[in-house]
Amino acid sequence: MLGRDARDRRERCKTGIEGLDNILNGGVPRGNTVLITGSVGTGKTSLCLEFLVHGSNSNEPSLYVSVTEPCDKLLKNIIPYDFFDESLMTDGKLHFIDLPIVYERLGLEKAEFDFEEVAILISAIASIVHELGIKRLVIDSITSVCYRLKSQENIRDFILKLGSVLSEMGCTSFLVSEISPAEERYSLYGVEEAIADGVIVTGNLERRGDLLRTLQVVKMRGTMHSRAKYVLDLTTVGVLLVPLLKGGSVAGGG
Amino acid sequence: MTTATQIAEKLDALPESSAVALKIRGEQYFDVIRGILDIFAKKKEMDSIYVTSTIPCQSIMNALQVLEIDTERIWFVDCISQIMMSVGEKHPHAIYVESPTMLENLMLKVEYLIRRAEGKKKLVILDNINSLAIHNNIKILSEFLHILVNNLRSKNTYTIIFSMEEYETDEMTNMLNLVCDESMTLEGG
Numbered sequence: 410m411l412g413r414d415a416r417d418r419r420e421r422c423k424t425g426i427e428g429l430d431n432i433l434n435g436g437v438p439r440g441n442t443v444l445i446t447g448s449v450g451t452g453k454t455s456l457c458l459e460f461l462v463h464g465s466n467s468n469e470p471s472l473y474v475s476v477t478e479p480c481d482k483l484l485k486n487i488i489p490y491d492f493f494d495e496s497l498m499t500d501g502k503l504h505f506i507d508l509p510i511v512y513e514r515l516g517l518e519k520a521e522f523d524f525e526e527v528a529i530l531i532s533a534i535a536s537i538v539h540e541l542g543i544k545r546l547v548i549d550s551i552t553s554v555c556y557r558l559k560s561q562e563n564i565r566d567f568i569l570k571l572g573s574v575l576s577e578m579g580c581t582s583f584l585v586s587e588i589s590p591a592e593e594r595y596s597l598y599g600v601e602e603a604i605a606d607g608v609i610v611t612g613n614l615e616r617r618g619d620l621l622r623t624l625q626v627v628k629m630r631g632t633m634h635s636r637a638k639y640v641l642d643l644t645t646v647g648v649l650l651v652p653l654l655k656g657g658s659v660a661g662g663g
Numbered sequence: 664m665t666t667a668t669q670i671a672e673k674l675d676a677l678p679e680s681s682a683v684a685l686k687i688r689g690e691q692y693f694d695v696i697r698g699i700l701d702i703f704a705k706k707k708e709m710d711s712i713y714v715t716s717t718i719p720c721q722s723i724m725n726a727l728q729v730l731e732i733d734t735e736r737i738w739f740v741d742c743i744s745q746i747m748m749s750v751g752e753k754h755p756h757a758i759y760v761e762s763p764t765m766l767e768n769l770m771l772k773v774e775y776l777i778r779r780a781e782g783k784k785k786l787v788i789l790d791n792i793n794s795l796a797i798h799n800n801i802k803i804l805s806e807f808l809h810i811l812v813n814n815l816r817s818k819n820t821y822t823i824i825f826s827m828e829e830y831e832t833d834e835m836t837n838m839l840n841l842v843c844d845e846s847m848t849l850e851g852g
Contacts, residue, residue: 491779616764617764619761619762619764621765621767640767640768640771641771642768642771642772642775644771644775644778645779646775646778646779649774649775649778651767651770651771651774651814652767652810653767654766654767654803654806654807654810655803655806656800656802656803656804656805656806
C-alpha cells in the first residue's frame with residue numbers, strides 16, 4: 410500500500426484550473442479516470458472543456474467525446490475563454506468527436522449493447538486515443554453510454570476496462586455523469602463511482618433563497634486532497650473557486 | 664490639509680498590499696473617495712476594484728463624474744442594484760452580484776477582475792462593512808473578510824474597508840481589528 414508521501418509523488422496532470430489544482434494538491438494523478446458528477450446546469454461540461462483547453466494549450470493532445478449533444482452545437486455555446494484559440498483544433502491539439510457517429514461506423518446500432526459490443530466500443534475509443542496521441546479525454550456523458558449497457562456487470566466492465574486501457578496510455582480521463590438534484594449517490598447506476606479513481610461532485614446549494622454553484626472532490630486516488638465544498642463561478646478566465654462560507658450553512662447562521 | 668490629501672498620504676505611508684479599516688463619517692465620504700481613487704491610486708498607477716453594497720454603482724459613477732474623477736481604471740462589483748431591481752442598463756465597468764448575501768460570489772467577482780488584469784497593481788475598496796452587516800450575520804461576515812483579505816494580500820493587492828463610524832458596533836470593530844493591518848480615522852470634516 411502506498412504511503413502518503415508516495416501518493417503525493419505521483420505525476421500530476423494539472424487541470425489548469427488553479428483552484429481545483431490546489432484542492433488536488435497539484436492536479437489529478439496522471440492516468441486517473443475521474444467521474445464528474447452533478448445535476449444539470451452545475452458546470453460539469455464547462456469544467457471538462459476547460460480541462461481539455463488547458464491541456465491542449467500545454468501540448469497535451471485532448472479529446473472531447475460528445476454522446477448527447479452534437480459537437481458543433483456545443484462549440485457554439487462554449488464560454489468565450491480568454492485562453493481558447495480555435496487554432497488548437499486546426500492544429501490537431503484539441504479534437505471533438507460525436508459518439509453516435511462512432512456507433513454508426515462500428516455498426517453498433519442496437520439500443521442495448523452486449524458484452525462483445527462493449528469490447529468493440531472500448532477498443533474503438535482506445536484506438537482513437539492511441540492514434541491521436543491523446544493525453545486528456547472527456548466523455549460527456551458516461552450516463553448516456555451506460556443507458557445502452559443496461560446491466561451493472563456491463564457498466565462495471567466498460568468503465569473498468571476503459572479506465573485501465575486509458576491509464577496504460579497515460580491518458581487522464583473525465584467521465585461526465587448526470588444525476589438528479591435529489592440523488593444521494595454520485596451516479597445513476599451506482600457502479601461508476603465505485604470504479605472511478607476519482608469523483609468530483611458539482612451541485613447547486615440553496616441558502617436562504619440564494620442559489621450557489623458548488624464543487625467538492627469526494628474521492629481521488631493517488632493524492633491527498635481537500636474534501637471541503639467550494640463555490641464556483643464560470644467565467645471567461647475559467648472556473649474560479651472560493652471556499653463555501655460555513656457561517657451561512659448552520660441553522661440560524663445568518 | 665484636506666481630507667482627500669490626508670487619506671492619500673496616510674495610505675501612501677503604509678506597506679504595500681496593506682489591509683486598512685477606514686472609519687469615516689458621512690460628510691467625509693466624497694473626500695475620501697477622491698483621496699483614494701484620484702490621488703492615491705493614480706499616483707501608484709493602480710487599477711481600482713470598487714465593491715459597493717450600499718448604493719448602486721451607477722450612482723457612484725455619476726458622483727465620480729461630478730467630481731471629475733477619471734473612471735477608466737475603476738471597476739465595480741455591485742451587490743445592491745439587482746436586489747433593488749434597479750440594474751437598468753449594465754455598465755461595461757460593472758459586474759453585478761445578485762445579493763449582498765452572496766458573499767462567495769462577491770469574492771469570485773473580485774477574483775475575476777483581478778485575474779482579468781493580471782500583472783497590474785490593484786486596490787480593492789469594500790464600501791461598506793455596515794451595509795454588509797445588515798444582510799449577513801457577524802460570523803459569516805468575519806469568515807468572509809478573513810478569506811478575502813488574506814487572498815488579496817497574497818495577490819499583493821491593497822484592501823480598504825469602509826466603516827461608517829456612526830454605525831460601527833463593538834463586534835464590527837473587533838472583526839475589523841482582527842483582519843486588517845491598520846485601522847484609520849480621519850481628522851476634520
